[in-house]
Amino acid sequence: MTARASIIPFRPRPQRAEKLISNGVLGMLLFVFVEVMLFAGFISAFVIIKSRAVGSVWPPPNQPRLPFEETAVNTSALIASGIVLLIAHRMYVRGKESVAVLLAVATLLGGAFVGLQGVEWLALIREGLTLTSSTYGALFYTIIGAHAAHAVAAICVLAWAWVRMTRGRLSREAMSTVALFWYFVVLVWPFLYFQVYL
Amino acid sequence: MVEPAVDLTHGHPHDDHAHHGPEGWKKYLWSTDHKVIAMQYMFTGMFMALVGGFMAYVFRMQLAFPGINVPGFGMVSMGEYNALVTNHGTIMIFWVAMPVLLAAFGNFLIPLMVGADDMVFPKINRLSFQVFFVSTIVILASLVVEGGGFAGAWTAYPPLSANETYNLTPLGSTLWVIGVGLEFVAFLLGGINFITTLMNSRAPGMRAFDVPLVVWMIVVASILFMLSVGPLLAGAIMLIFDQTLGTGFFNPATGGDPILWQHLFWFFGHPEVYVVLLPAMGVVIEIIATFSRKKVFGYRIVIFTVVATGVLSFFVWAHHQFIAGIDPRMANIFTITTLLISVPIAELCFVYIATLYGGSIRLTTPMLWALAFVAEFLIGGVTGIFLGAAGADIYFHDTYFVLAHFHYTFFPIAIIGTYAAFTYWFPKMFGKMMDERLGKWHFWLTIIPFNMIFIPLFVLGMGGQHRRISNYSGFSELARDGFQDIRVFATISLLIMLAAQFIFFYNCYKTWRSGPKAPRNPWKANSLEWTTESPPPHGNWHPDEMPVVYRGPYEFSVPDRIDDYWPQNEPPQRDS
Numbered sequence: 001m002t003a004r005a006s007i008i009p010f011r012p013r014p015q016r017a018e019k020l021i022s023n024g025v026l027g028m029l030l031f032v033f034v035e036v037m038l039f040a041g042f043i044s045a046f047v048i049i050k051s052r053a054v055g056s057v058w059p060p061p062n063q064p065r066l067p068f069e070e071t072a073v074n075t076s077a078l079i080a081s082g083i084v085l086l087i088a089h090r091m092y093v094r095g096k097e098s099v100a101v102l103l104a105v106a107t108l109l110g111g112a113f114v115g116l117q118g119v120e121w122l123a124l125i126r127e128g129l130t131l132t133s134s135t136y137g138a139l140f141y142t143i144i145g146a147h148a149a150h151a152v153a154a155i156c157v158l159a160w161a162w163v164r165m166t167r168g169r170l171s172r173e174a175m176s177t178v179a180l181f182w183y184f185v186v187l188v189w190p191f192l193y194f195q196v197y198l
Numbered sequence: 199m200v201e202p203a204v205d206l207t208h209g210h211p212h213d214d215h216a217h218h219g220p221e222g223w224k225k226y227l228w229s230t231d232h233k234v235i236a237m238q239y240m241f242t243g244m245f246m247a248l249v250g251g252f253m254a255y256v257f258r259m260q261l262a263f264p265g266i267n268v269p270g271f272g273m274v275s276m277g278e279y280n281a282l283v284t285n286h287g288t289i290m291i292f293w294v295a296m297p298v299l300l301a302a303f304g305n306f307l308i309p310l311m312v313g314a315d316d317m318v319f320p321k322i323n324r325l326s327f328q329v330f331f332v333s334t335i336v337i338l339a340s341l342v343v344e345g346g347g348f349a350g351a352w353t354a355y356p357p358l359s360a361n362e363t364y365n366l367t368p369l370g371s372t373l374w375v376i377g378v379g380l381e382f383v384a385f386l387l388g389g390i391n392f393i394t395t396l397m398n399s400r401a402p403g404m405r406a407f408d409v410p411l412v413v414w415m416i417v418v419a420s421i422l423f424m425l426s427v428g429p430l431l432a433g434a435i436m437l438i439f440d441q442t443l444g445t446g447f448f449n450p451a452t453g454g455d456p457i458l459w460q461h462l463f464w465f466f467g468h469p470e471v472y473v474v475l476l477p478a479m480g481v482v483i484e485i486i487a488t489f490s491r492k493k494v495f496g497y498r499i500v501i502f503t504v505v506a507t508g509v510l511s512f513f514v515w516a517h518h519q520f521i522a523g524i525d526p527r528m529a530n531i532f533t534i535t536t537l538l539i540s541v542p543i544a545e546l547c548f549v550y551i552a553t554l555y556g557g558s559i560r561l562t563t564p565m566l567w568a569l570a571f572v573a574e575f576l577i578g579g580v581t582g583i584f585l586g587a588a589g590a591d592i593y594f595h596d597t598y599f600v601l602a603h604f605h606y607t608f609f610p611i612a613i614i615g616t617y618a619a620f621t622y623w624f625p626k627m628f629g630k631m632m633d634e635r636l637g638k639w640h641f642w643l644t645i646i647p648f649n650m651i652f653i654p655l656f657v658l659g660m661g662g663q664h665r666r667i668s669n670y671s672g673f674s675e676l677a678r679d680g681f682q683d684i685r686v687f688a689t690i691s692l693l694i695m696l697a698a699q700f701i702f703f704y705n706c707y708k709t710w711r712s713g714p715k716a717p718r719n720p721w722k723a724n725s726l727e728w729t730t731e732s733p734p735p736h737g738n739w740h741p742d743e744m745p746v747v748y749r750g751p752y753e754f755s756v757p758d759r760i761d762d763y764w765p766q767n768e769p770p771q772r773d774s
Contacts, residue, residue: 014403014746023318023398030390030424037428041462045432045447048458060453131445135453138445142436 024177032184035150039188042143043195049135059136064127066140066197067120074116075193078151081109082186085158089179093172100165107158110182114151117144140196147185147192154185230320231736235327236306237627242334243298246289247613249338251696253286257668262682262689264669277366279668280349285341287352288374291474292381293334295612299477300423301330301385303619304392304416306627310727311410313401313745313767315737318394326387333380340373348374351666353463353518356448356456360440372441379434382427389420401726401767403747407498408766410725410751412480414501419476422508426469433462460522464515471607472511476504478571478615479546485568485622486550488723490557491762493752495549503549507542514539520591529588536586543579547572558755562721563637567618570645571610578606581656596666599659602652609648617644617702624709625716629732632713636705643698650691654684722763725751729767 021029050058059065088102121141129137161178164170225234252270259266260274267273274282305323309316317323341347348371350359359375362368396409396417436447437459446452448459487494494500516524516532550572559565581603584590594600617640624632658681663670670677670685719728726745730738739745745767753764 014401014748016402017400017405019398021397023394026394026397027319027322027390030393031386034386034424034428037425038432039428041429041432041465044429045436045458045462048461049447049453049455052455053453131439131443135446138439138447142439142445142447146435 022173022176024173025180028177028180032180035184036188039143039146039192042139042146043191046139046143046195049139060134062128063134063136064124064129066124068197070120071117071193071197074113074120075189077109077116078113078186078189081106081113082183084109085179085182089175092175098165098168100162103158103162103165106182107155107162110151110155110158110185114148114155117148143192143196147189150185150188154182158182228324230316230324232305232309232317232320232323233627233734233738235323236302236304238327239297239305239330240302242331243294243302246293246297246334250286250289250294251699253282253289254692255696257282257286258689258692260668261670262686264671274668276668277346277349280351280666281341281347281367281370283666284349284351285337285347285374288378289337290608290612291352291470292378293337295474295608296381296385297330298616299474299481299612299619300416300419301326301388303412303477303481303623304388304420306623307410307727308392308395308413308416309399310626310730310734310738311413311725311751312396312399312404313726313739313747314395314399315739315744317391318399319391322387323391326384326391329380329387330384333377333384336373336380337377340370340377343369343373345370353467354437354459355463356437356440356459359459360437360448362441368441372438375434375438375441379431379438382431382434385420385423386427389424392417392420393424401745401747404766407501408747408750410480410484411494411497411500412477412484415476415480415504418504418508419473422469422476422511423473426466426473426512429462430466433459457519457522457524460519461515464518465512467518468515469508469511472507474611475607476507478611478618479504481615481619481622482568482571483550483553484723484725485564485618486553487752487754488622488721489560489562489565489568490554491560491754492553492557493754495552495555497750497752500546500549503542503545507539510535510539510542514586517586517588517591520588521595526588533586533588537583540579540583540586547576547579563632563634563641564618564622566638566641567614567621570641571614571618574606574614574645574648575610578603578608578610581606594659596664597659598655598663598665601665602655602659605652605655609652613644613648617641622721623727625720626727626732626734628710629716630709630713631716631720632709633705636701636708640698640701640705643701644695647691647695647698651688651695654688658684719765722761724753724763724765726766729765 053060084102085106088099088106091102092099124140129140131138131141157178161170161175164174226238229235256268256271256274257279259268260279265273305317308314345367348354348359348365348367350365350371354371354375358364359371362371365371396413400409436445439445440447440449440454446454448454448456450456483494483500513535514532516528517536520529520532581599585594585600585603621632621637624630661678661681663676663681667673667676670682716732718730718732720732721728726747727734729745730743746769747766748768748770749764749766751766755762756764
């Protein structure tokens with residue numbers, strides 16, 4: 001019986017454990033997981049409804065085709081923005097004083113993406129693709145709209161980060177947190193693009 | 199955006215801003231103290247439990263005595279009956295079980311048990327409660343708007359939920375979806391805090407396997423919630439669009455698919471069962487270990503089991519849809535996974551019994567609740583095996599058997615688990631000791647009527663009585679004399695149980711007025727929350743006595759020690 005006490009390991013000087021991931025980045029990572037599952041839900045809805053289309057005709061007849069080629073331009077703007085932010089982020093974390101210019105470029109490229117998407121939506125509405133015209137239209141506006149909402153929110157956050165950066169008050173951790181959200185917005189887009197537009 | 203965590207190192211005492219916390223009524227609007235937020239969640243949840251309990255009283259009266267003028271409510275029309283059962287389910291799960299067990303006890307216990315002075319993101323925590331409070335107002339408002347509350351069952355299957363010409367509650371159903379959606383957002387914010395706090399704010403010396411099981415279980419539950427809720431949020435957005443903008447996601451006439459909603463809902467809905475179950479399981483194991491003065495049997499195995507349960511819970515959802523027209527081969531697969539998931543849960547029950555075995559058991563009020571949890575949940579789990587098998591489920595589907603089954607799981611979780619946790623941590627939360635004699639009266643007068651309500655309902659279900667019928671006398675093949683007597687019996691049992699809850703409220707009032715003051719560690723337990731004052735001060739510990747951890751939380755009855763407990767923070771030098 002007396003042997004039991006010795007089983008308990010003796011710890012001379014308890015130390016605070018090293019953080020694997022900083023608080024802000026971990027919190028944002030968890031949030032991004034939720035967002036990934038949200039878009040997974042949308043995509044599965046899209047796939048199920050598409051697989052049940054009458055006569056397997058998709059998009060439905062009498063509905064305009066989505067501008068796959070024009071959207072490639074928007075897509076490249078978004079991906080370029082992601083790459084610019086990646087460079088800025090790495091430079092900042094490695095100790096560069098300010099990357100305000102790169103951050104501004106990334107933000108403006110993101111804004112260009114949203115603006116071009118908006119122009120495209122106006123054209124589609126004129127051609128007769130609306131929320132109520134078919135489930136095709138409804139899915140398109142819901143899924144792409146959800147992404148656009150995320151993009152707008154992320155651009156606001158990037159702009160906020162830029163303001164803080166120009167005043168020299170953006171912490172490295174905050175930069176990583178903001179960047180992580182934008183990477184999510186950028187990386188989820190190709191999946192939506194190939195799934196919904198093709 | 200990024201709220202810097204309060205620095206926990208000894209060099210920066212939390213006391214600096216202890217005097218800057220909001221005072222008076224402002225405290226309840228703007229406090230970021232995790233204990234205040236926990237209390238806000240708890241009391242909102244308890245208020246909603248009263249609302250949900252009142253609904254149960256009204257529709258059970260209508261079931262037992264069809265067409266009577268229910269005291270306190272009046273006549274119950276069919277539409278009102280449906281609205282009552284719908285919102286009873288919604289409120290009891292989303293506004294009682296989740297805020298009390300997950301949010302209130304998660305908020306209260308996690309920082310205290312891991313030895314932190316607050317959550318990692320206190321302002322996000324505050325936002326979480328504020329969003330939750332708005333969602334509470336929305337769901338209550340949905341009950342009184344024109345057309346009445348949503349009446350399409352808490353699962354909200356379309357087309358009934360999507361089309362106002364079917365459900366006749368254009369405002370109520372939309373507000374219902376918005377309320378539930380806001381509530382999810384609140385718990386997402388809370389869950390981010392829980393997981394980050396466990397990962398990054400543990401006291402010096404606290405390793406992953408020194409964390410009390412209840413914290414582990416609340417965090418695993420939060421992870422499950424966060425992984426499962428996304429698809430349901432997507433579904434909720436599509437449902438709102440169907441209701442208000444006229445899209446046709448769930449309408450077959452426009453190429454939509456009503457079964458799609460069922461998949462999105464139950465992909466969330468089944469993990470949700472474990473989201474509320476795991477915190478209750480964790481509470482119970484803490485209490486059982488403390489009051490049997492024994493180390494938890496198989497601490498690590500419990501954690502691995504809980505994680506395995508969480509993984510499996512994502513592959514069982516379609517057992518809710520066996521008769522919804524899904525492919526029979528798919529039904530076979532989901533039968534197998536459903537029966538598999540009973541294995542880890544049964545394992546947990548055996549762990550609890552093995553922990554009790556040979557202990558010196560003290561039957562205090564919290565211990566009685568904990569033991570009752572194991573016993574009653576076992577009945578719920580075992581009857582679930584019948585429903586998990588597709589063959590039996592075809593006959594039991596939508597009968598009172600299903601209803602009795604899930605009340606035998608949710609009542610132990612939401613009510614027994616809450617009472618266990620509340621009575622166990624009451625001294626820590628309010629600094630007073632509750633009256634044991636009144637507590638035991640309350641216990642027995644709750645547990646016995648609870649079984650008298652729901653065991654008869656198993657019989658009704660096996661007799662083929664369908665759910666969601668307000669008046670059986672209108673259906674000649676369902677109306678049998680004997681069955682009506684059973685319904686009257688169940689309703690009278692419910693009245694006894696509801697009346698017994700006043701003992702609890704009286705006990706709380708009496709304790710608040712004149713209860714004896716609680717010492718720091720009334721139950722002689724080991725985990726860190728018992729090492730601070732009762733109730734803990736702002737910042738949880740005084741800055742110079744922030745805890746340091748030397749051992750796991752369940753070192754009870756260690757040989758060669760005079761005390762039969764060994765607090766986690768006690769330096770080993772004092773021992774021989």
